[in-house]
Amino acid sequence: MLTLRKTSAGFGLNLGAIDEAPSPAAREVTVEVEFAGICGSDVHAYEWTEGYGFMVPHLPIVMGHEFAGRVVKAGAAAGVKEGTRVTVMPGIDCGVCPNCARGDSRNCQNRASIGLTRNGGFSRFVTIPGANCLPLPETVDTELGALTEPLGVGCEAVLTGEVGLGDTVLVMGPGTIGQAIALFARAAGATRVLIAGKADGPRFDVMRDLGFTDILDVAEAPLRDLVMAATGGRAVDVVLEATGYPPSVTDGLGVLRKSGVLVVAGIHPGPLTLPLTDFVRARHQLRATHGCARPTWDKVLGLMAREPESIRPMISHRLPLARGIEGFELARQRAASKVMLRP
Numbered sequence: 162m163l164t165l166r167k168t169s170a171g172f173g174l175n176l177g178a179i180d181e182a183p184s185p186a187a188r189e190v191t192v193e194v195e196f197a198g199i200c201g202s203d204v205h206a207y208e209w210t211e212g213y214g215f216m217v218p219h220l221p222i223v224m225g226h227e228f229a230g231r232v233v234k235a236g237a238a239a240g241v242k243e244g245t246r247v248t249v250m251p252g253i254d255c256g257v258c259p260n261c262a263r264g265d266s267r268n269c270q271n272r273a274s275i276g277l278t279r280n281g282g283f284s285r286f287v288t289i290p291g292a293n294c295l296p297l298p299e300t301v302d303t304e305l306g307a308l309t310e311p312l313g314v315g316c317e318a319v320l321t322g323e324v325g326l327g328d329t330v331l332v333m334g335p336g337t338i339g340q341a342i343a344l345f346a347r348a349a350g351a352t353r354v355l356i357a358g359k360a361d362g363p364r365f366d367v368m369r370d371l372g373f374t375d376i377l378d379v380a381e382a383p384l385r386d387l388v389m390a391a392t393g394g395r396a397v398d399v400v401l402e403a404t405g406y407p408p409s410v411t412d413g414l415g416v417l418r419k420s421g422v423l424v425v426a427g428i429h430p431g432p433l434t435l436p437l438t439d440f441v442r443a444r445h446q447l448r449a450t451h452g453c454a455r456p457t458w459d460k461v462l463g464l465m466a467r468e469p470e471s472i473r474p475m476i477s478h479r480l481p482l483a484r485g486i487e488g489f490e491l492a493r494q495r496a497a498s499k500v501m502l503r504p
């Protein structure tokens with residue numbers, strides 16, 4: 162079957178055929194992948210930028226951790242029936258480390274990850290633990306189902322930022338995670354959701370299609386001027402960062418109200434220089450978010466089921482897996498927002 166694999170520690174991916182996925186063991190299922198999204202982290206692994214060395218011992222591996230499809234074979238104890246439409250949670254806990262033993266599996270010390278440390282969804286079939294599959298609500302098709310993981314990351318960021326009724330929120334970065342953050346900030350009751358980005362035409366367009374019109378382009382003026390003009394001189398209540406560009410954190414703190422929360426969701430290639438005196442005097446709360454806790458997945462699926470079509474504009478390109486490299490190039494050059502591959 163055709164797959165898109167990381168085969169070596171360097172630039173690029175390999176599009177090529179490998180043997181069919183193995184038959185599922187008792188607790189496993191084989192999923193026929195219908196849609197698999199290209200994630201920003203997949204693009205980093207494709208480019209082989211800093212921070213993906215953890216993949217090396219697992220190469221070659223089929224990438225793809227944002228996918229949905231149909232269970233076509235299920236082991237006797239998999240807990241999911243054949244024919245079920247599912248989305249997939251990529252994290253696999255070891256179940257035996259001290260953190261898992263005390264029920265804190267989110268902080269498992271030996272976490273494996275579908276699509277990063279074992280074969281993922283850029284292939285027609287993949288065999289994974291049944292426990293990683295979540296049935297899709299009836300109103301959510303598998304194309305939308307493949308957005309569950311990035312939506313979950315955005316939802317977790319909004320929960321971490323404690324966005325509340327009536328808040329004015331600044332989302333930094335108009336990519337998929339920024340879009341997910343904006344959607345859930347609105348769902349959480351934010352009155353205004355400001356979106357900041359830099360000369361990011363295609364992704365600004367997606368934001369507009371999702372109903373976000375307060376778009377601040379920092380290519381045109383400094384962030385602070387744009388925010389103050391938009392709010393009539395008021396600092397914002399919560400800043401949610403999804404740029405992966407370290408100076409955006411200090412820029413964001415510069416427009417955050419005293420005691421406000423800034424959540425860092427981006428994966429940053431370098432360190433942050435933080436003026437600590439201002440930070441301390443403003444009692445700013447700097448928090449990190451990464452991935453999506455198990456209970457958050459249920460919240461996300463519940464919200465997706467309510468208004469599925471409001472989410473679909475996030476998908477900007479649809480390509481067959483055979484054109485996967487083209488999809489990665491589109492994502493890399495920021496010409497695309499979310500690229501969905503069809504294996």
Ligand SMILES: [Zn+2]
Binds near residue numbers: 201
């Ligand atoms: Zn992802």
Ligand SMILES: [Zn+2]
Binds near residue numbers: 255268269272
């Ligand atoms: Zn563990």
